[in-house]
Amino acid sequence: MEKKEPAYAELESENNHLDKNKPYPLEGLLVVDLTRVLSGPTCARMLADGGARVIHVERKGKGDDTRSMGPYVEDGSSEYFRLANTGKESIALDFHDPEDFALLNRMIAKADIVVENFRPGVMKRLGIAPEDLCKKYPRLIVASISGFGQYGPMSSEPAYDTIVQAMSGIMDATGEPNGKATRVGTSISDIVAGMIAYAGIATALYAREHTGHGTTVDVAMLDATLSLMSQDLMTTLGEHKVPHRIGNRHPDIYPFDTFQCKDAPLAICCGNDHLWSVLSKALGHEEWANDPRFLTNDLREQNWREVKEAMESVLKTGTAKSWHKKIEEAGVPVGLVLNVDETRRLPQVIERGMVKTMSDGQEVMGTPMKYSYWNSYGVQKDAPAYNENDQSIRQEFA
Amino acid sequence: MEKKEPAYAELESENNHLDKNKPYPLEGLLVVDLTRVLSGPTCARMLADGGARVIHVERKGKGDDTRSMGPYVEDGSSEYFRLANTGKESIALDFHDPEDFALLNRMIAKADIVVENFRPGVMKRLGIAPEDLCKKYPRLIVASISGFGQYGPMSSEPAYDTIVQAMSGIMDATGEPNGKATRVGTSISDIVAGMIAYAGIATALYAREHTGHGTTVDVAMLDATLSLMSQDLMTTLGEHKVPHRIGNRHPDIYPFDTFQCKDAPLAICCGNDHLWSVLSKALGHEEWANDPRFLTNDLREQNWREVKEAMESVLKTGTAKSWHKKIEEAGVPVGLVLNVDETRRLPQVIERGMVKTMSDGQEVMGTPMKYSYWNSYGVQKDAPAYNENDQSIRQEFA
Numbered sequence: 001m002e003k004k005e006p007a008y009a010e011l012e013s014e015n016n017h018l019d020k021n022k023p024y025p026l027e028g029l030l031v032v033d034l035t036r037v038l039s040g041p042t043c044a045r046m047l048a049d050g051g052a053r054v055i056h057v058e059r060k061g062k063g064d065d066t067r068s069m070g071p072y073v074e075d076g077s078s079e080y081f082r083l084a085n086t087g088k089e090s091i092a093l094d095f096h097d098p099e100d101f102a103l104l105n106r107m108i109a110k111a112d113i114v115v116e117n118f119r120p121g122v123m124k125r126l127g128i129a130p131e132d133l134c135k136k137y138p139r140l141i142v143a144s145i146s147g148f149g150q151y152g153p154m155s156s157e158p159a160y161d162t163i164v165q166a167m168s169g170i171m172d173a174t175g176e177p178n179g180k181a182t183r184v185g186t187s188i189s190d191i192v193a194g195m196i197a198y199a200g201i202a203t204a205l206y207a208r209e210h211t212g213h214g215t216t217v218d219v220a221m222l223d224a225t226l227s228l229m230s231q232d233l234m235t236t237l238g239e240h241k242v243p244h245r246i247g248n249r250h251p252d253i254y255p256f257d258t259f260q261c262k263d264a265p266l267a268i269c270c271g272n273d274h275l276w277s278v279l280s281k282a283l284g285h286e287e288w289a290n291d292p293r294f295l296t297n298d299l300r301e302q303n304w305r306e307v308k309e310a311m312e313s314v315l316k317t318g319t320a321k322s323w324h325k326k327i328e329e330a331g332v333p334v335g336l337v338l339n340v341d342e343t344r345r346l347p348q349v350i351e352r353g354m355v356k357t358m359s360d361g362q363e364v365m366g367t368p369m370k371y372s373y374w375n376s377y378g379v380q381k382d383a384p385a386y387n388e389n390d391q392s393i394r395q396e397f398a
Numbered sequence: 399m400e401k402k403e404p405a406y407a408e409l410e411s412e413n414n415h416l417d418k419n420k421p422y423p424l425e426g427l428l429v430v431d432l433t434r435v436l437s438g439p440t441c442a443r444m445l446a447d448g449g450a451r452v453i454h455v456e457r458k459g460k461g462d463d464t465r466s467m468g469p470y471v472e473d474g475s476s477e478y479f480r481l482a483n484t485g486k487e488s489i490a491l492d493f494h495d496p497e498d499f500a501l502l503n504r505m506i507a508k509a510d511i512v513v514e515n516f517r518p519g520v521m522k523r524l525g526i527a528p529e530d531l532c533k534k535y536p537r538l539i540v541a542s543i544s545g546f547g548q549y550g551p552m553s554s555e556p557a558y559d560t561i562v563q564a565m566s567g568i569m570d571a572t573g574e575p576n577g578k579a580t581r582v583g584t585s586i587s588d589i590v591a592g593m594i595a596y597a598g599i600a601t602a603l604y605a606r607e608h609t610g611h612g613t614t615v616d617v618a619m620l621d622a623t624l625s626l627m628s629q630d631l632m633t634t635l636g637e638h639k640v641p642h643r644i645g646n647r648h649p650d651i652y653p654f655d656t657f658q659c660k661d662a663p664l665a666i667c668c669g670n671d672h673l674w675s676v677l678s679k680a681l682g683h684e685e686w687a688n689d690p691r692f693l694t695n696d697l698r699e700q701n702w703r704e705v706k707e708a709m710e711s712v713l714k715t716g717t718a719k720s721w722h723k724k725i726e727e728a729g730v731p732v733g734l735v736l737n738v739d740e741t742r743r744l745p746q747v748i749e750r751g752m753v754k755t756m757s758d759g760q761e762v763m764g765t766p767m768k769y770s771y772w773n774s775y776g777v778q779k780d781a782p783a784y785n786e787n788d789q790s791i792r793q794e795f796a
Contacts, residue, residue: 005638017549025605042628050601069650071636079636083628131770149768151415154746158731162646162654166665169738171646171656173583174572181656181663181735183646184582185571191626195593200767202600203448207423207772209607215771222741223752223766228589230440230481230763232738237753237761238469238477240403242739248560248569248581252467256560258569258579265579267564333556337579340567340630341640343620348552354621355635363635365628368621369598370547372529373613374605 003345009357011350012377018353022375024051029205031113032104033057033088036064038161038187039145039221040117041084042194047113047201048087049367049378055107055393056085056384060094063386073362077383086364087379091394092387095126106397108133108140113201117145120155130216140214141204143197149220159221164189168225169243173232176247193224254300255279258337260312264320268311269333273297282330283314358382401743407755409748410775416751420773422449427510427603430502431455431486435463436559436585437543437619438515439482440592445511445599446485447765447776453505453791454483454782458492461784471760475781484762485777487787493524504795506531506538511599515543518553528614538612539602541595547618557619562587566623567641571630574645591622652698653677656735658710662718666709667731671695680728681712756780 012018029052033044041056041064048054058064066080073079093100105128108114114133116123123129123144130142130150144150147159165171165183175182200217208214226233231251232243250256250269255276258265270276273296277289288294288310293303300307315323320336327334338346344355353366353376360382367378410416427450431442439454439462446452456462464478471477491498503526506512512531514521521527521542528540528548542548545557563569563581573580598615606612624631629649630641648654648667653674656663668674671694675687686692686708691701698705713721718734725732736744742753751764751774758780765776 023609025601038628046597071632071639073636079632080629082636083632134770148746149750152746152749154744157726159733160654160667160669160731162648162656162667163665163731163733166656166663166733166735167741167744169736169741170582170584171665171735172737175580175583179577180658181646182573182580182583183656184568184586185573185580185643186568186626186629188582188586188626191628192590192593195590195597195625196766199444199593199597199600200769202597202604203423203767204769204772205604206600206607209604211421213771215769218768218770219766220750220768222746223750223764223768226738226741226747226752227593227763227766228584228586229738229741230436230589231478231584233742233763234469234477234481236739236742237763238471238480241469242737244737245583250560256558258560258564258581260578265564267561267569269558269560271558328555333558333561335557335561335564337564337569338567339570339640339642340624340627341634343565343567343624343627344631344634346552346565348546348550348620349624351550352547352618352621354624365625365631365635366621368594368617368625369601370616370618370621371598371602371613372532372616373611374602 006345006350008350008355008363012353012356015351015353017351017370018377020375020377020380025371025374026050026052029053029112030110031055031115032107032111034114034116034118036117037066038084039190039193040115042191043143043145043197044088044115045084045086046195046198046367051375052113054088055389056088056090057104058090058092058386060092060100063092067386082362082383083364085383086358087381088384089389089393090384090387091390103394103397109137110397112141114140114142115197119158120146120150134214134216138214139208139212141201141208141217143201143217143219145193145197145219145221147221149223150218161187161189164221164225168222169229169232170225173229173243173245175245177245189221189225192228193219193221196224196227249304252301253297254304255307255311257308259308259315261315261320261323262318265337266315266320266323267335267337268327275332276300278330279327279332282327282332283311285314353377404743404748406748406753406761410751410754413749413751415749415768416775418773418775418778423769423772424448424450427451428508429453429511429513430505430509432512432514432516433543434515436482437588437591438513440589441541441543441595442486442513443482443484444593444596444765449773450511452486453787454486454488455502456488456490456784458490461490465784480760480781481762483781484756485779486782487791488782488785489788489791490785501792501795507535508795509538512538512540513595517556518544518548532612532614536612537606537610539599539606539615541599541615541617543591543595543617543619545619547621548616559585559587562619562623566620567627567630568623571627571641571643573643575643587619587623590626591617591619594622594625647702650699651695652702653705653709655706657706657713659713659718659721660716663735664713664718664721665733665735666725673730674698676728677725677730680725680730681709683708683712751775
């Protein structure tokens with residue numbers, strides 16, 4: 001049975017935290033977006049959410065690869081393309097057609113920012129190497145996203161999210177010790193690289209205001225993913241030990257893990273002895289607080305299998321929701337394990353505008369940067385049809 | 399047996415991509431860092447890597463919680479603290495001591511940026527609510543990181559990384575379909591929230607240059623983590639379907655998965671029919687390219703279990719390293735599943751400066767934003783000792 005859809009648009013209009021009329025922090029900036037698929041478009045969509053004008057340049061003929069990738073909405077348009085390109089303009093260019101290439105160069109000449117995620121070397125072969133563009137246009141910021149970066153022995157190797165996840169250590173760190181290395185269930189290396197590229201561009205924009213200097217920004221998916229691995233890096237850099245994956249539990253605190261109830265798992269996080277005694281009581285086993293095996297965090301950590309077994313023997317008598325309520329009321333940090341369909345329906349997520357309704361009635365993801373002074377709603381316009389702005393752009397940059 | 403350490407410091411000095419003498423993009427900015435543990439310190443460390451001066455304000459007595467969390471290096475100092483606080487200054491303050499509180503306010507009065515990750519409401523109780531600070535100092539940028547954000551029905555609930563991962567959908571999306579929801583093996587919700595807060599601050603810095611206006615920046619770990627879930631969001635927003643986890647494989651392309659060799663897994667990504675025929679040949683089974691079960695991507699996707707079984711029956715005859723070499727030489731995208739100890743030793747990672755040596759000889763993570771014009775090495779100074787800069791800061795802000 002399909003669940004009823006939340007009335008996102010209606011709830012939005014009543015939410016003064018999402019005032020659509022506030023000024024945008026990046027208003028007036030022009031972005032030439034030469035990216036495809038996920039990492040680059042994510043970066044450029046963040047620029048659009050900040051109020052920059054983003055022209056998504058697509059390959060003449062087929063357009064962005066994601067236009068022919070699902071999932072699709074009822075009208076046949078790709079939700080994949082929509083999520084990564086909402087609020088942008090679209091023009092289709094053939095870089096090998098001299099007229100189109102000249103137009104591209106006229107667009108770049110007026111741009112503040114160029115974003116690209118070709119394989120390193122492609123921009124150079126096209127005659128628009130990032131460093132050359134920065135020489136020609138000293139205020140220009142050119143951001144490049146690639147698997148391994150623009151230089152170094154691996155720079156030209158092909159990279160997909162799965163390969164970068166494998167090489168970054170995040171896959172090895174995820175999963176049960178006796179299970180297998182597990183891919184994070186989203187294209188984390190693509191998306192985090194897009195976020196880091198955005199952060200680099202915003203930094204360069206600020207610095208340009210002071211000095212007049214543009215710059216290239218070179219972001220590698222591998223570097224960005226490795227930046228997420230600070231905990232395993234502590235182990236290997238600080239202790240020179242090889243980190244090992246430990247499932248869902250915390251390395252030093254217990255109980256701080258997921259626990260199986262009758263129907264579903266529940267995340268419970270007991271940071272200290274006091275919370276442990278509160279939790280013991282909530283689970284109907286006050287005596288655990290004085291059990292010599294569980295007295296201190298060190299003991300609970302040492303005997304974590306026994307703690308988990310004891311807790312699950314009780315938790316399995318009720319549903320995750322009923323236990324969630326009891327444990328939350330007791331004041332112990334606890335969370336249901338939700339799927340994204342449930343997450344996007346949380347009143348908190350709706351009130352934060354993390355799902356928003358575009359001009360065509362389709363829903364997309366909101367922006368996680370909530371400012372008091374600046375617009376925190378993000379783009380209001382739908383994703384463009386293929387080559388939608390061909391005429392107006394050709395006229396403007398004639 | 400402990401592996402030999404790479405000569406990071408030596409390799410660094412020969413690497414002109416990491417020129418330490420280049421100007422820093424955030425030079426001249428003063429950051430008052432009121433954060434603890436991971437999400438907030440990560441954000442402030444990124445500001446330090448950009449060249450901002452960051453004063454890490456610690457709790458009088460115990461200091462930052464991570465000072466007493468492992469892992470520890472030989473001299474007993476915490477590598478956890480070091481990784482998140484390298485390059486900062488430290489002063490220990492008691493906010494309830496009128497003199498210390500007055501000093502804090504004098505520091506804020508001169509600051510460009512304040513970062514905090516208290517539970518929402520704490521800053522207000524202390525008398526330094528973010529919105530009040532912005533009213534008093536119109537150019538000030540105050541970034542707050544919390545589990546669920548500064549407003550909304552859940553804003554005051556306690557949140558740890560594990561709980562936010564559970565509620566964001568990322569845990570449900572990670573793991574095998576018949577296995578259990580799996581925590582990402584790093585504190586992804588903390589770290590991504592720190593990155594998004596940095597991105598918001600950099601955006602606000604740029605916008606301030608034009609308008610003179612500061613702003614609050616309110617970042618929720620839940621919003622930031624949900625921003626990583628674009629693929630599952632496509633499914634639920636575009637098709638109104640509940641997404642299901644599918645292990646390590648790609649939802650629409652096959653083979654695009656991890657495969658077990660004799661000793662370890664290998665990530666192999668075949669994006670099209672041509673690469674499939676190349677891979678088949680490399681695995682010694684040219685006939686697979688014409689096998690009616692495997693002819694097109696749609697068929698391979700439909701029969702993915704048979705593809706995987708066929709491939710693994712061959713891959714299990716050799717080591718992951720030997721197969722990696724063969725498959726790479728054939729031109730098919732392929733990657734070893736590495737742990738972070740192996741990742742940090744990759745020549746590519748070293749050449750990108752993703753591990754760097756601080757003034758005290760300890761190694762920390764580098765910065766993933768590589769600029770041509772600006773310093774891309776990041777901070778060069780070690781993490782501060784507890785209250786290391788007490789005297790000089792008290793004098794300066796007297």
